[in-house]
Amino acid sequence: MVFSSLIFLFAFLPCCLIGYYGIFRKSRKWQNYFLLICSLLFYSWGGVKYTGLILLSILINWLMALLIDNSGKKEKKNEQLAWLTIAVIFNIALLFVFKYVNFTVDNLNALFHLDIQIKEIALPIGISFFTFQGMSYVIDVFRKHGEALKNPLEVGLYISFFPQLIAGPIVRYETVADQIHNRRETVDLFSNGIGRFIIGLGKKAILANTLAVISDQVFSQYYTASGLSAWLGAIAYTLQIYFDFSGYSDMAIGLGKMFGFTFEENFDHPYLSSSITEFWRRWHISMGTWFRDYVYFPLGGSRVSSKARVIFNLFVVWMLTGIWHGANWTFILWGMLQFLVIFLERMTKINKSTSKGLRCFGHIYSLLVVIFGWVLFNSASVLSAWDYIKSMFFVGIPLADDYFFFAIKENAVVLVLSVLCCFPLIPWLQKNNRKEKQWYGIGRFVVLSLIMVVAVAYVVKGAFNPFIYFNF
Amino acid sequence: MKKIGITVFCLYLVLGMILTVSFGYYSFGTGVLDVFKSFSDYSVTDSIDRLFSSVEGSMKSDFWKNGEYINLYGGIQKAVGRKVVIGSNGTTVFKNQENSLYFGNVSSKIDYSSGTSEKVIERVADFSAFCQNRNVKFSYVIAPCKSAYLDELEFPAVIGLTDYTGSADKTEEALTAKNVPVLNLQRMLHDESSNYASDFFSTDHHWKIETAFWGFQRIGEFLRNDLGCRLDSSLLSSDNYSVKKLKNAMMGSEGARVGKWYHPKDDYALISPLYDTALYRKFEDGYLETRSYEKTGNFDEVVFGELGKNVSYGSYISFDRDCIYVDNLNNNSGEKILLIKDSFAIPVSAWLSCFSDELWIVDLRYQQKESMYDFIENHGIDTVIVMYNPQSFGSLDSMYCFDSVSKGN
Numbered sequence: 108m109v110f111s112s113l114i115f116l117f118a119f120l121p122c123c124l125i126g127y128y129g130i131f132r133k134s135r136k137w138q139n140y141f142l143l144i145c146s147l148l149f150y151s152w153g154g155v156k157y158t159g160l161i162l163l164s165i166l167i168n169w170l171m172a173l174l175i176d177n178s179g180k181k182e183k184k185n186e187q188l189a190w191l192t193i194a195v196i197f198n199i200a201l202l203f204v205f206k207y208v209n210f211t212v213d214n215l216n217a218l219f220h221l222d223i224q225i226k227e228i229a230l231p232i233g234i235s236f237f238t239f240q241g242m243s244y245v246i247d248v249f250r251k252h253g254e255a256l257k258n259p260l261e262v263g264l265y266i267s268f269f270p271q272l273i274a275g276p277i278v279r280y281e282t283v284a285d286q287i288h289n290r291r292e293t294v295d296l297f298s299n300g301i302g303r304f305i306i307g308l309g310k311k312a313i314l315a316n317t318l319a320v321i322s323d324q325v326f327s328q329y330y331t332a333s334g335l336s337a338w339l340g341a342i343a344y345t346l347q348i349y350f351d352f353s354g355y356s357d358m359a360i361g362l363g364k365m366f367g368f369t370f371e372e373n374f375d376h377p378y379l380s381s382s383i384t385e386f387w388r389r390w391h392i393s394m395g396t397w398f399r400d401y402v403y404f405p406l407g408g409s410r411v412s413s414k415a416r417v418i419f420n421l422f423v424v425w426m427l428t429g430i431w432h433g434a435n436w437t438f439i440l441w442g443m444l445q446f447l448v449i450f451l452e453r454m455t456k457i458n459k460s461t462s463k464g465l466r467c468f469g470h471i472y473s474l475l476v477v478i479f480g481w482v483l484f485n486s487a488s489v490l491s492a493w494d495y496i497k498s499m500f501f502v503g504i505p506l507a508d509d510y511f512f513f514a515i516k517e518n519a520v521v522l523v524l525s526v527l528c529c530f531p532l533i534p535w536l537q538k539n540n541r542k543e544k545q546w547y548g549i550g551r552f553v554v555l556s557l558i559m560v561v562a563v564a565y566v567v568k569g570a571f572n573p574f575i576y577f578n579f
Numbered sequence: 580m581k582k583i584g585i586t587v588f589c590l591y592l593v594l595g596m597i598l599t600v601s602f603g604y605y606s607f608g609t610g611v612l613d614v615f616k617s618f619s620d621y622s623v624t625d626s627i628d629r630l631f632s633s634v635e636g637s638m639k640s641d642f643w644k645n646g647e648y649i650n651l652y653g654g655i656q657k658a659v660g661r662k663v664v665i666g667s668n669g670t671t672v673f674k675n676q677e678n679s680l681y682f683g684n685v686s687s688k689i690d691y692s693s694g695t696s697e698k699v700i701e702r703v704a705d706f707s708a709f710c711q712n713r714n715v716k717f718s719y720v721i722a723p724c725k726s727a728y729l730d731e732l733e734f735p736a737v738i739g740l741t742d743y744t745g746s747a748d749k750t751e752e753a754l755t756a757k758n759v760p761v762l763n764l765q766r767m768l769h770d771e772s773s774n775y776a777s778d779f780f781s782t783d784h785h786w787k788i789e790t791a792f793w794g795f796q797r798i799g800e801f802l803r804n805d806l807g808c809r810l811d812s813s814l815l816s817s818d819n820y821s822v823k824k825l826k827n828a829m830m831g832s833e834g835a836r837v838g839k840w841y842h843p844k845d846d847y848a849l850i851s852p853l854y855d856t857a858l859y860r861k862f863e864d865g866y867l868e869t870r871s872y873e874k875t876g877n878f879d880e881v882v883f884g885e886l887g888k889n890v891s892y893g894s895y896i897s898f899d900r901d902c903i904y905v906d907n908l909n910n911n912s913g914e915k916i917l918l919i920k921d922s923f924a925i926p927v928s929a930w931l932s933c934f935s936d937e938l939w940i941v942d943l944r945y946q947q948k949e950s951m952y953d954f955i956e957n958h959g960i961d962t963v964i965v966m967y968n969p970q971s972f973g974s975l976d977s978m979y980c981f982d983s984v985s986k987g988n
Contacts, residue, residue: 548580
């Protein structure tokens with residue numbers, strides 16, 4: 108099930124709201140159980156056979172956290188560490204088996220001329236997200252950043268809560284531990300949640316899906332595309348992935364608010380960054396902070412004695428980031444590209460420059476690095492990514508073709524609108540309308556209503572529009 | 580304002596849900612029943628997955644005010660000046676310079692290389708030989724296709740389409756070489772018409788009703804003059820028919836995917852005999868149990884029935900069904916015609932029913948009970964007409980399974 112589908116909007120969500128605020132409104136415990144059942148139904152909709160996997164993940168993480176907590180109370184540090192290690196290995200093993208084993212075997216066969224045959228294993232939806240949440244739970248309990256929950260159903264709610272189950276944001280346990288029992292649903296929060304949800308739905312259904320038509324067309328026929336068409340396809344994908352993913356995050360955050368949960372922000376206008384270092388503080392923030400807190404800092408971060416060690420720590424983080432995104436060399440190379448640029452920025456300190464000229468240069472080169480990175484990200488193989496990038500440098504191909512002019516003419520409005528929407532329009536509007544609160548309120552209502560109806564129109568016409576990050 | 584916003588949002592979702600289920604209860608119910616009926620054929624997890632798919636499918640197809648949302652979507656596309664629209668269900672619809680809609684794709688060229696299928700030619704030739712050996716008259720009619728003679732029109736350079744001109748002409752040539760009587764209406768229409776493309780609906784891939792009537796007249800002449808059928812030639816004259824034009828009444832298959840705000844509806848002609856008619860029509864249908872639907876009356880009563888505000892291409896007699904039987908109560912000539920067809924023959928079959936004594940209208944995509952060889956023997960058929968448009972040539976096996984019962988598409 109996806110948020111931008113009729114079954115979610117006009118069946119699942121209203122039933123959830125009716126159950127939560129109607130039938131179970133008087134008991135926080137039963138509200139939580141109800142949300143858990145809804146979340147498992149949401150997950151099962153994509154394939155019942157994988158529900159067992161998420162239930163197993165919930166059970167093991169719950170058990171391990173209790174054992175960690177118990178050992179901690181008895182001050183048995185080594186035992187605590189052992190349980191934590193087992194829990195982390197379990198989660199990583201789960202991820203490895205379902206996501207990386209086929210890739211590993213293929214590469215071993217290629218590298219060592221072996222002939223290992225294994226059955227193709229299907230990738231369960233959202234496995235990269237819920238395994239990371241499971242690890243966050245046990246690690247935060249170990250670090251005493253949150254209490255171990257005695258009730259496995261509450262752990263189930265944390266790991267499988269439907270707003271962030273399939274494609275994030277990766278909600279760290281310490282940020283929501285208290286909210287499981289002590290959240291407060293208010294009119295303001297619910298209203299903000301609705302607004303956030305609608306904005307996200309608009310980004311996904313109206314902008315991302317329209318841009319996808321251009322990027323899919325060009326990427327599928329890049330070998331015949333002109334240079335300008337290649338650029339158009341790359342820029343369309345750059346915009347598409349932003350609106351697709353940030354739109355989903357907006358919907359997830361909005362849905363969380365509707366049920367009284369406040370999740371941390373996941374995107375902060377990343378295409379306004381003046382360096383790649385800054386980009387990664389604005390793009391998929393929850394993943395970045397997860398790797399920072401659970402990988403980079405435990406390795407020592409920047410507070411180590413040698414520069415070589417800092418570089419090594421960065422290398423590990425970006426290698427893992429690349430691998431996390433997918434079982435393909437393109438993702439690993441994409442991660443390495445991020446590492447290389449961040450490393451160079453650290454060496455040159457360009458990201459810390461206050462010079463206007465350098466900052467302007469920083470905006471441009473950051474966008475270019477991001478765009479080329481997305482080409483690698485979206486390509487089926489390293490070779491096709493290389494061919495695509497060559498097209499962007501007009502190597503052996505014409506400057507423009509019929510498709511380029513046709514696509515620009517057909518999509519001028521959506522391209523301009525998409526670029527505008529990369530800027531912080533809503534905070535600007537909010538800032539400049541503080542004195543005219545009533546008109547702002549009416550205007551907000553009208554605009555959001557329009558976006559909702561138009562987005563539903565786009566959803567109705569589309570039969571199948573999965574999110575890009577669904578593949579994770 | 581926030582409370583109003585919350586109320587409106589929740590009401591919108593809840594009402595959408597209630598109205599969809601209320602108006603679409605049949606689709607939801609039959610889908611769920613289907614899953615339970617075949618529960619033992621699948622594992623528990625697969626059955627649950629099928630149940631979820633069925634519910635989701637019903638939601639998509641029967642969502643309340645589906646059509647209005649598609650209209651809104653189409654209106655937005657028109658407002659931003661789009662010529663190519665990804666319509667509902669992901670099909671690509673585009674508008675050419677003549678303001679007609681076509682199904683197509685964004686590709687680099689129009690494909691003019693369409694041919695014919697040897698397997699199709701062989702099956703039709705065998706069927707024709709079977710009929711002729713039993714003194715049953717046989718004809719193969721090629722209905723005209725909108726995607727033909729495309730070089731006479733203007734399209735955006737990036738639009739990909741298949742031109743079926745070659746397919747029709749090569750099929751005619753191959754069948755004629757095997758002594759199969761062929762009537763190539765596509766070529767004839769192009770030769771006789773001043774503007775081939777305008778003979779088709781702008782929102783649909785089918786020919787206009789007036790064009791279909793012209794086709795009926797050519798078929799009638801062919802049956803009488805070339806095959807020697809006992810049919811009254813005066814019934815082919817346009818003077819014996821009235822034409823009533825319904826303005827802005829039909830949204831065709833292409834238009835339905837982009838809505839009336841993207842492209843207005845087509846006009847629709849109701850062409851009825853001026854002479855006395857009395858017809859008996861019967862077909863079977865039903866999901867939970869098969870029921871027989873019978874009707875007796877004059878042409879308008881049987882063919883048009885209760886026409887609503889909006890008509891569709893299938894408003895003549897019926898949409899495609901496995902078998903429709905029409906007995907012309909005013910004709911006792913004994914001329915029994917079997918029409919094996921795709922959707923292009925729908926309006927033709929209505930006028931043909933006034934031309935013959937008994938008419939069977941069979942669509943092999945749905946008819947899986949009896950082979951056509953047995954059908955001819957069992958019903959004493961005098962004349963067989965196989966009428967397909969070139970897009971059907973070789974694409975669907977079942978349509979050419981004359982001598983056996985196919986399993987459908």
